[in-house]
Amino acid sequence: MTFINYASREINCKIVYYGPGLCGKTTNLQHVYDSTATGAKGKLISLATETDRTLFFDFLPLELGSVRGFKTRFHLYTVPGQVFYDASRKLILKGVDGVVFVADSQEERMDANIESLYNLEENLKDHGYDLLKLPYVLQLNKRDLPTALPVADLIGELNRKDEPVHEAIAAKGTGVFDTLKSVAKQVLTELRKS
Amino acid sequence: MVNSTIILREQHHLQIKTVLDKLRMDATARIAFLVDKAGQPLAVNGDIGDLDTTSLASLAAGNVAATDGMAKLIGEREFPTLSHEGEHESLYICVIGRALLVVVFDERSSLGLVKLRVKQASRDLATVLDTIAREMLENKDAETAFFDEITDDDIDSLFN
Numbered sequence: 001m002t003f004i005n006y007a008s009r010e011i012n013c014k015i016v017y018y019g020p021g022l023c024g025k026t027t028n029l030q031h032v033y034d035s036t037a038t039g040a041k042g043k044l045i046s047l048a049t050e051t052d053r054t055l056f057f058d059f060l061p062l063e064l065g066s067v068r069g070f071k072t073r074f075h076l077y078t079v080p081g082q083v084f085y086d087a088s089r090k091l092i093l094k095g096v097d098g099v100v101f102v103a104d105s106q107e108e109r110m111d112a113n114i115e116s117l118y119n120l121e122e123n124l125k126d127h128g129y130d131l132l133k134l135p136y137v138l139q140l141n142k143r144d145l146p147t148a149l150p151v152a153d154l155i156g157e158l159n160r161k162d163e164p165v166h167e168a169i170a171a172k173g174t175g176v177f178d179t180l181k182s183v184a185k186q187v188l189t190e191l192r193k194s
Numbered sequence: 195m196v197n198s199t200i201i202l203r204e205q206h207h208l209q210i211k212t213v214l215d216k217l218r219m220d221a222t223a224r225i226a227f228l229v230d231k232a233g234q235p236l237a238v239n240g241d242i243g244d245l246d247t248t249s250l251a252s253l254a255a256g257n258v259a260a261t262d263g264m265a266k267l268i269g270e271r272e273f274p275t276l277s278h279e280g281e282h283e284s285l286y287i288c289v290i291g292r293a294l295l296v297v298v299f300d301e302r303s304s305l306g307l308v309k310l311r312v313k314q315a316s317r318d319l320a321t322v323l324d325t326i327a328r329e330m331l332e333n334k335d336a337e338t339a340f341f342d343e344i345t346d347d348d349i350d351s352l353f354n
Contacts, residue, residue, distance in 0.1 A: 002199040003234040007207035012234045042248045047256070056256060059233075061248045065352045067344055072352060075233060075252065091259040095232025181353045188349045191199070192341045 001095035002191055010071045013187050014095055015180075018120045019102035020112035021053070021081035024141040024170040028102060029060050029076055031176045036062060054080040057092050064184060074184055081116065090123045098135035098187040099124075100179055102170075103158055105140050105148035113158060132161050135186030139179045141168045199330075200230060206326050207237055213318045214239035217295075221311035222303040224283075228319065229254055229294045236293065245298075254287055254296050275312075277305055288312050290320050 003012040017025040026046065033044040042061035049055045058078040063071060079089040093099075101120060103113045121131050140154050155165055164182045168175030214226040218240050225240035227247060233255035238247050262272045276287040286308045288295045295316060297308050 001230070001232050001234075003230060003236070004199060004201045005207065005236070007202060007204045014232055014234075043246055045249050045253065056260070059249065059252045061252075067348045067352065075248075087263050088260070091256070091263055094259060095230070095234075185349055185353070188344065188352075189346075192344050 002097055002187075004070075008071075009069055010073055011067070011188075011191070012073045012075065013097040013184075013191075014075045014077065015098045015100065015183055015187065016092055016096045017076065017078040017100045017102055018089070018116065019081055019141075020104060020109060020116040021083070023081060023102045023104040023109070023113075023116075024168075025078040025081060025102050026054055026058050027170040028100070028139075028141075028168075028176050028179070029058050029078055031170060031173045032062065032076065032180060033060055035173065035177070040064075053082065054078055055085070056080065056088050067188070072184075072188070074180075074187075076180075083115070086119065086123075089119070090126060093123050093127055093129070096124075096127075096129070096134070097190075098137075098183040099131070100137050100139055100183050101158070102139045102141050102168075103154060105142045105154060106145055107147045107149050110149065110154075110157065113154075117158060117160075135183055135190050136161070136163045137179055137183040137186070138163050138165045139168050139170075139175065140165060141170050141175075143167045143174075144169045144172070200234075200236070200326070201330055202236060202326065203329075206322060209322045210237040210319065211239055213315055213322065217297070217311055217315035220314075221297060221299065221308045223297045223299040223308060223311075225296075225298040226315075227251070227296050228290075229296055231255055231258065231289075231292050231294060240298070250296070254285075254294055258287060258289060258294055275309070279305065286312065288316055290316050291323055293319070293323055295319060 017028055019025050040063045045059040047056035060076045062074045077092050079092045124131050138158055166175045166179045170176055210228055218226045227238040228236040229251040230236055233252040235247055235251035265273045274289045278285040283300050286297045299308055
């Protein structure tokens with residue numbers, strides 16, 4: 001749900017990073033945080049367990065610049081990837097403007113990717129959204145690992161609507177900003193269309 | 195998009211700020227601010243100092259969403275108010291439709307006083323929020339005309 005504030009001339013949008021446990025959602029946000037100038041970002045809030053697993057969400061406010069005199073602010077959220085935190089995942093999708101699905105490229109995580117993607121579609125439906133109509137990007141993370149499946153195989157299983165696909169190694173920052181730009185652009189384009 | 199966009203015009207922003215200002219004074223509170231349920235801060239009033247209101251708004255929304263989830267599990271529609279009392283600083287959150295009124299107060303005030311003053315402010319804010327929703331519906335095309343002017347180049351320029 002985009003919020004347009006004419007008083008402060010700001011456009012605020014919400015982007016959610018979704019995906020199975022340990023796929024690299026928090027790592028994406030951490031890299032964005034580490035690589036962004038101080039004036040363009042807020043605090044990175046992580047509601048995590050004692051073992052640094054996301055318990056509720058991570059949150060990073062980011063300012064991208066101005067469009068026609070309006071500042072564009074993006075609020076980036078991650079969801080907890082572990083299966084048993086489904087209630088929390090659903091809550092975080094409330095008011096979402098765009099989704100990044102972070103897939104783990106490793107062969108042994110393919111089932112977890114498929115389950116998480118199905119879970120995303122179901123949770124979006126519960127909020128009245130249709131993944132096919134929402135700004136959406138697929139990120140294939142962990143491309144550097146030896147058990148990473150070929151890109152074509154991952155796309156074959158996970159592609160939903162010819163969405164933009166970005167290969168990434170979030171731990172090294174590769175592909176992180178390409179993914180963010182891709183979804184942010186779709187969100188702003190959708191705003192114009194709507 | 196399913197959840198309609200909120201468009202806040204200057205006059206409505208001013209009206210909200212006026213209500214928040216009165217609430218803050220009447221309740222002897224430090225800060226009063228209005229947040230949308232998805233975590234976007236709509237308006238803030240008070241002694242913000244170096245308080246990170248963006249993060250506070252996001253966490254308040256997460257807090258309300260989580261307690262709403264618990265409410266549903268035990269058969270309640272929602273918990274309309276939440277309070278968190280600390281040693282020196284406290285928080286009171288009240289749900290007003292799709293918005294949340296968040297009040298930060300310290301020892302100079304009390305939970306009872308804040309609750310009392312929030313009741314009136316909630317009614318006033320609900321009226322303003324209803325007006326905003328109605329006007330957005332009536333003037334949908336005019337409200338979003340600005341976005342028709344955004345070009346692909348404008349969007350691309352953000353990422354250069």
